[in-house]
Amino acid sequence: MNRKRKFLVGSALIVAAVAALIWTAVRETSAYFMTVDEWAADPGAHSSDALRLAGRVSQGSVQWNPRTLDLAFVLQPIPKGEGGTHEARRDGDVLPASTAQARLPVEFNGIVPDMFADGRDVIVEGRVVDGVFRARSLLTTCPSKYEAERQKPAEAGGATGETKT
């Protein structure tokens, strides 16, 4: 009986340790996942948070320097009903005029995914610094027919160790 209790206490300790590990790891590695318009509704709210934003590449905004691997473009909201699975909004919401016009400049350094182009839907991960989104990674999504679509996550030059270890 006593022995059994000892094992129960031991197991409980292990479970608690794992729980604590999960708790701290979530706190330190989590990022808010939202659409550009959701972010634009209150840009100040997440000024210091890691973000994962879904949006559309504004037509004609892409600037790419193949020598320095610097990429800059403007992210805009994905029009209602075209967002595919990455649309965080639920049905019935209508974009307020102010956030539908939201434009967020994005900067990224690294190799650009194959499917990246004007007008594509993308997910960027990073932070907003001085009104510019500094993307650590850039994913393209393709709201087309493929079900098992998997895109190559592009990684920013120096930040690899941080994201994929």
Place this chain on the structure above:
Amino acid sequence: MSDIGRLAIVLGFIVAIWGIVASVAGALRRDDDLVASGSHAAYAFSALVGIAVAALLYLLLTHDFNVEYVSAYSSSTLPVWYTIAALWGGMKGSLLWWTFILAVCNAIVQFQNRDKNRDAMPWVTAVLLMVGAFFLSLLVFITNPFERLSFTPAEGSDLNPLLQNYWMTIHPPSLYIGFVTTTVPFAFAIAALATGKLGDTWIRTTRRWAIFSWFFLTLGNLFGAAWAYVVLGWGGYWAWDPVENAAFMPWLTATAFLHSVTIQEKKDMLKVWNMVLVILTFALTIFGTFLTRSGVISSVHSFTQSGLGPFFMGFLLAMLALSLGLLVWRLPLLKSRNELESVFSREAAFLLNNLALVGIAFTVFWGTVFPVISEWVRGVKITVGPPFFNRVNAPLALALVFLMGVGPVIAWRRASWQSLQRSFLWPVLVGLSVGALALAQAGGNYYAVVAFSFAAFALTTVWTEFWRGMRVRQAMLGEKPWTALSRLIGKNRRRYGGYIVHVGTAMVFVGIVASSVFKVEVQKGLEPGGTVSIGRYTLRYDGVRTESDAHVDKTLAQIAVSRDGEPIATLEPEKRFYKKPKQPTTEVAIWSTLGADLYVVLGSYDPPTKSAVIQVFVNPLISWMWIGGVVMALGTAVCMWPSWSEQMSTVAAGVPSGTRTAS
């Protein structure tokens, strides 16, 4: 042909429903005719699903683009091999494929047990048909794979280019076989609960299935990693994407089950726990399918919303409620007779191993569903990335590798100090010296140092086990070393096969640690003639050449590679353009050695200036992962081998196979 396929799945669904009703009624009323009818229904179900798969395959191979599925996932120029792979390239096809594997398993189970497990079989039949009927109901009522279009496109829109890869032709079948075969132990567990015959008959009957299932889950995961590595082009093989996690979680609980089940056999302990693991493993395979099909959790595998999510969730909850309800009802019968006596015992090592495996499974689960939970609780979607999974799982994985060295040799019940010394002196010494060596070489990365040290420790215990067993045979029976070794393994295949699996696991582990911790990367824009250096390698970009056919256009960069100044290879990383879906892809070039992989990506190519962006990774010891995977597969094959021959002989003799040779 599409009408035949459609008819087959409709009939298959009806037959399955009848089979469930007949089996359950037959079991409750002890009516042998009804039970036999249920079993016949299972065979008919298998035949009908087989016809449906054959029909879809025929439509694909004859390029009948009037069929929506065929035009969406293949084209006239798609190579035959990938046309066959298109069978599981889309959602409808993969659901049918899943049902087909289940149907085949069901037929095998019916045949294996035609003269035995009479009490359990009607329940087994009912559970297997229930799962089968669920999958078919999706195809019958919601998403018809044989749907025809109102017009006939001249050409199909082709299989996703990313799936046109040899790994992709074997990865999904392996994973599906692994997923689906977990249903068999689950069905026998449910039958044991339903009949109240909770001895270890159900475990012995399904042990082979459990190992078989684990074999394919392992292969499926490794093939998937290999595919990601060669196709996705970011230099890694695992990104903790929800879809990858979906495949990983059942593997973890299945691994835990294979270990804890030996404790039940030997010590009659952990009965409830084993039931829970079997149920959990099955539930996680359904959950995995739900994840990949529902779009609830956004994945880089961007899934179109199929509307199937609620059905999977409903089915999952129903199955969980049913099985856990049964389990609670039978709890009084599942009391174990023994309890743990000491922390220094094999029982305790196995228990800890189980805690670590389930801990990892829970971590993966939590990280995967976190966006959904945070949205429920706080109204905002919060995602956790790879750092979360790595941070939490790294210590747990280390503990597992350590236990892998302890578990096989520590004594049952209570290990004495002397026995501990005898068993672990050498492994500990070797582990410590490798650790010291790693510390001198790798310096400050303590995780890697501990990882290599533990791996060496685990490998040495396995080595001493083989060595001792072999020496004993040599001394007692005067056998030659090789004879002694092969007979040692042959006499006790489950045990030594398991050890071989451990060797493979340690190798995979070392490969994962080395390639993630010591990976280096460089990217650079180059003119023709320009060079880039990384580690011992220098790469010179010599322009591109092009290839073109009806299916795809290729641009191949010419990269001359030298190591320590010696030219070693010319690599050709590519950009491809697939013409049917008008989709560009990147093909990496890999120079693989035992020590490290040189992994080269053509990031972009600018035709007017002929300049290119080249990205290069050096991934140390990554080939150990693949070799370790082969070793794991071999070890598992050793475990399974005698059960096949044994089974054949017992089947031939018509003897109930309750006996076994493995200890």
